[in-house]
Amino acid sequence: RREAPTHRGARPLRVLCREVPKLWDSIAPSRRARTRSTFSEEPPMTQQNRAGVRRQKPANGTNAKQEQLSNFTTDHTPLITTNQGVQIPDNHNSLRAGARGPTLLEDFILREKITHFDHERIPERVVHARGAAAHGYFEVYRSMSQFTCADFLQDPAVKTPVFVRFSTVAGSRGSADTVRDVRGFAVKFYTQQGNYDLVGNNIPVFFIQDAMKFPDLIHSVKPEPNNEIPQAASAHDTFWDFASLMPESTHMLMWAMSDRAIPRSFRMMEGFGIHTFRFINARGESHFVKFHWKPKLGIHGLAWDEAQKIAGKDADFHRRDLWEAIENGDFPEWELGVQLIPNDKEHAFGFDLLDPTKVIPEEMVPVQRIGRMVLNRNPENFFAETEQVAFHPGHVVPGIDFTNDPLLQGRLFSYTDTQISRLGGANFHELPINRGVCPFHNFQRDGMHRMTIARGQVAYEPHSLIDGKDFRVDGGSAGFQSFPEDLEPPKVRRRSPSFDDHFTQARLFFNSQSAPEKEHIIAGFRFELSKCEVPAVRQRMVDNLAHVDEKLARRVAEPLGINPPDAKAAAGRAGFRDHRITMPIEESPALRMVDTGDGSIKTRKIAILVADGVDSASLRPIREAIEKAGAQCKVVGPQLGTVASASKRQLDVDATYVNMPSVMFDAVLVPAGAQGAAAMSSNGDAVHFVLEAYKHCKAICAVGEGVQLLSTLGIGADTKPLPAGVIVAPTPVTNLGDTTAATQIAQEFIAAIAKHRHWDRANVESVPA
Numbered sequence: 001r002r003e004a005p006t007h008r009g010a011r012p013l014r015v016l017c018r019e020v021p022k023l024w025d026s027i028a029p030s031r032r033a034r035t036r037s038t039f040s041e042e043p044p045m046t047q048q049n050r051a052g053v054r055r056q057k058p059a060n061g062t063n064a065k066q067e068q069l070s071n072f073t074t075d076h077t078p079l080i081t082t083n084q085g086v087q088i089p090d091n092h093n094s095l096r097a098g099a100r101g102p103t104l105l106e107d108f109i110l111r112e113k114i115t116h117f118d119h120e121r122i123p124e125r126v127v128h129a130r131g132a133a134a135h136g137y138f139e140v141y142r143s144m145s146q147f148t149c150a151d152f153l154q155d156p157a158v159k160t161p162v163f164v165r166f167s168t169v170a171g172s173r174g175s176a177d178t179v180r181d182v183r184g185f186a187v188k189f190y191t192q193q194g195n196y197d198l199v200g201n202n203i204p205v206f207f208i209q210d211a212m213k214f215p216d217l218i219h220s221v222k223p224e225p226n227n228e229i230p231q232a233a234s235a236h237d238t239f240w241d242f243a244s245l246m247p248e249s250t251h252m253l254m255w256a257m258s259d260r261a262i263p264r265s266f267r268m269m270e271g272f273g274i275h276t277f278r279f280i281n282a283r284g285e286s287h288f289v290k291f292h293w294k295p296k297l298g299i300h301g302l303a304w305d306e307a308q309k310i311a312g313k314d315a316d317f318h319r320r321d322l323w324e325a326i327e328n329g330d331f332p333e334w335e336l337g338v339q340l341i342p343n344d345k346e347h348a349f350g351f352d353l354l355d356p357t358k359v360i361p362e363e364m365v366p367v368q369r370i371g372r373m374v375l376n377r378n379p380e381n382f383f384a385e386t387e388q389v390a391f392h393p394g395h396v397v398p399g400i401d402f403t404n405d406p407l408l409q410g411r412l413f414s415y416t417d418t419q420i421s422r423l424g425g426a427n428f429h430e431l432p433i434n435r436g437v438c439p440f441h442n443f444q445r446d447g448m449h450r451m452t453i454a455r456g457q458v459a460y461e462p463h464s465l466i467d468g469k470d471f472r473v474d475g476g477s478a479g480f481q482s483f484p485e486d487l488e489p490p491k492v493r494r495r496s497p498s499f500d501d502h503f504t505q506a507r508l509f510f511n512s513q514s515a516p517e518k519e520h521i522i523a524g525f526r527f528e529l530s531k532c533e534v535p536a537v538r539q540r541m542v543d544n545l546a547h548v549d550e551k552l553a554r555r556v557a558e559p560l561g562i563n564p565p566d567a568k569a570a571a572g573r574a575g576f577r578d579h580r581i582t583m584p585i586e587e588s589p590a591l592r593m594v595d596t597g598d599g600s601i602k603t604r605k606i607a608i609l610v611a612d613g614v615d616s617a618s619l620r621p622i623r624e625a626i627e628k629a630g631a632q633c634k635v636v637g638p639q640l641g642t643v644a645s646a647s648k649r650q651l652d653v654d655a656t657y658v659n660m661p662s663v664m665f666d667a668v669l670v671p672a673g674a675q676g677a678a679a680m681s682s683n684g685d686a687v688h689f690v691l692e693a694y695k696h697c698k699a700i701c702a703v704g705e706g707v708q709l710l711s712t713l714g715i716g717a718d719t720k721p722l723p724a725g726v727i728v729a730p731t732p733v734t735n736l737g738d739t740t741a742a743t744q745i746a747q748e749f750i751a752a753i754a755k756h757r758h759w760d761r762a763n764v765e766s767v768p769a
């Protein structure tokens with residue numbers, strides 16, 4: 001029988017069902033219902049076809065991708081079989097010649113189990129190995145048809161399923177989350193015209209301008225090849241050796257030394273497509289476009305000391321934060337922003353739009369917010385989804401096209417190539433997480449792990465053997481159309497002089513920061529360079545920085561045991577370029593992190609510090625108010641179980657000073673109660689808790705005798721003025737039965753938490769935490 005190729009595919013799960021009817025019958029009906037897809041009556045691809053022909057309707061809690069994935073999802077049953085479906089009678093003992101004799105080679109059950117185990121690792125990603133991901137949806141606010149014919153950007157009624165993976169770059173799969181690094185921000189949109197991947201970072205520029213240098217960059221930042229040290233850190237000689245010899249990296253270095261590189265949460269990061277792309281509309285007209293993701297919760301960072309400590313105390317800090325927020329129903333949300341530049345304005349900026357080391361300041365081209373993305377479902381299985389997802393900047397859809405950015409052009413080769421070795425062959429697009437939700441069909445065939453069973457004798461085009469009809473795909477205006485750009489001959493292996501300015505935007509970035517953010521950048525450089533053992537590397541880097549800002553370079557150099565920065569020495573080095581361009585602005589406030597977000601304290605974590613004898617009545621109204629405002633409180637005491645309040649009530653303790661130290665929280669509340677305050681003041685861990693929170697510039701609220709704990713810092717209720725972000729309810733209002741006073745304290749505390757951190761708090765260096 002010959003018929004047109006369809007998207008009908010394998011039905012392995014259903015077949016399994018047929019082959020083990022007894023097993024199926026033996027499972028209780030309630031369990032069967034949960035064992036959805038192993039025994040699905042719905043062959044996966046048929047369902048996929050249906051999703052493909054219908055435009056996906058907006059749906060709550062379900063979407064085309066979720067439906068598709070459920071066909072591949074299985075729950076555990078009380079029975080264990082081999083992979084061939086043969087029931088295993090004993091999962092504890094291998095087959096032996098006599099109870100104390102050698103194991104028999106014929107034990108296919110043992111062999112299968114061990115063999116599968118032996119092969120259960122795949123290579124980790126060569127970069128961005130450590131990540132966490134979530135499902136969600138994207139919806140556009142208004143039709144973007146004036147600019148692009150991309151299907152998912154047309155109709156506000158359509159929710160497009162997405163899968164988003166956040167990552168660090170340099171560390172291995174098991175490395176810590178809070179290291180200083182760029183974060184990946186990769187979004188796969190399952191659109192009705194194919195998968196579109198926006199594979200971005202949380203920093204809008206990159207270290208290098210040409211893909212040719214990517215392996216060198218990554219080799220320099222990864223652990224050094226002789227001893228595989230250090231893990232997930234750029235603070236070592238090889239990275240700074242390379243970076244200091246590549247002045248084009250300077251702008252990105254400024255960002256990487258800022259708090260952007262130590263985010264508080266994935267949910268509190270911006271995302272950027274970095275490269276300039278093209279939008280193409282139905283008339284074939286092009287606009288250049290830069291993509292931005294704007295987090296609803298604002299952009300927030302950790303303190304560096306805190307980030308380092310979290311790396312040891314909870315290496316999964318970001319992963320856990322994302323997971324728990326989604327489990328709690330606090331769905332992270334971003335708006336998609338675009339900067340649109342008409343085709344004929346390509347050369348209007350002084351810098352080159354094709355240069356990935358440059359931003360277009362928002363003050364020059366505003367970011368239009370065109371839609372929003374909500375992450376509302378955690379993956380079912382880390383490996384099957386987060387690990388096997390394969391992103392690729394070359395996965396574009398009609399209406400979105402590339403530019404000649406030489407970094408992007410190199411990426412277009414790299415991603416498929418790397419999936420082939422990482423995921424074991426060319427059929428990785430058939431893995432459930434990577435499958436499109438619209439029909440896909442071509443005559444590619446075979447290969448490792450091919451799952452689709454394509455019927456018939458034809459696997460080529462043009463053909464005439466299906467239904468006896470001639471078939472040819474040869475031109476036409478449907479489908480993906482590349483923008484017919486005029487190219488500039490001749491073919492050369494050379495960089496455009498329009499890429500030669502390496503410092504103007506680094507300076508713009510530095511000048512745009514608030515005073516504390518500038519200090520953090522200086523401290524970041526100092527720390528990293530102090531880890532370089534070769535003085536010449538430190539010197540070269542600060543010489544380069546002198547071209548960004550004299551004072552910055554001097555401040556960085558001060559504690560590094562080297563000579564003062566020498567801008568001339570930098571300028572004399574091979575590869576140095578400083579062809580300054582003029583930017584029409586001196587500062588871009590949009591480049592700052594401070595004061596971003598919706599001003600709420602939603603999902604912030606507040607520690608309520610307790611010990612036997614605290615006055616639980618003093619904390620109740622404040623706790624209620626901050627929880628009502630969306631923050632999450634945990635009672636932290638000397639041990640798990642309960643503590644007895646001053647009024648002899650038992651107070652449940654959620655965590656201990658040691659198992660959830662202050663770095664796990666955004667703010668601390670210390671209740672009243674003389675006995676409780678005395679107990680905490682004599683407990684080193686409790687004192688450390690509050691000292692550390694103070695040092696990390698977190699909001700602290702102490703009520704009544706709770707102030708005693710602050711007095712270890714020399715802060716009493718009558719200290720004037722109180723340090724930024726410290727709220728103290730003096731003794732007369734400790735009995736917060738006085739609701740007005742309690743409400744006022746709570747509101748002050750909420751306002752202090754909403755500021756995220758009080759980076760301008762004085763003298764935190766003197767705190768020995």
Ligand code: HDE
Pocket residue numbers: 125126127128131165166167183184185186199200201206210211212214272273274275389390391407408410411414415416418419
């Ligand atoms: Fe990537 N990058 N990259 N990259 N990249 C990979 O692909 C590469 C670059 C980014 O969560 C790899 O599947 C080259 C810029 C993210 O799975 C690999 C160049 C940006 C992720 C690769 C770049 C990125 C990757 C490794 C320079 C921001 C993780 C595993 C020419 C716009 C995606 C993989 C995920 C992953 C190559 C530069 C972002 C090897 C050659 C610039 C977010 O293909």
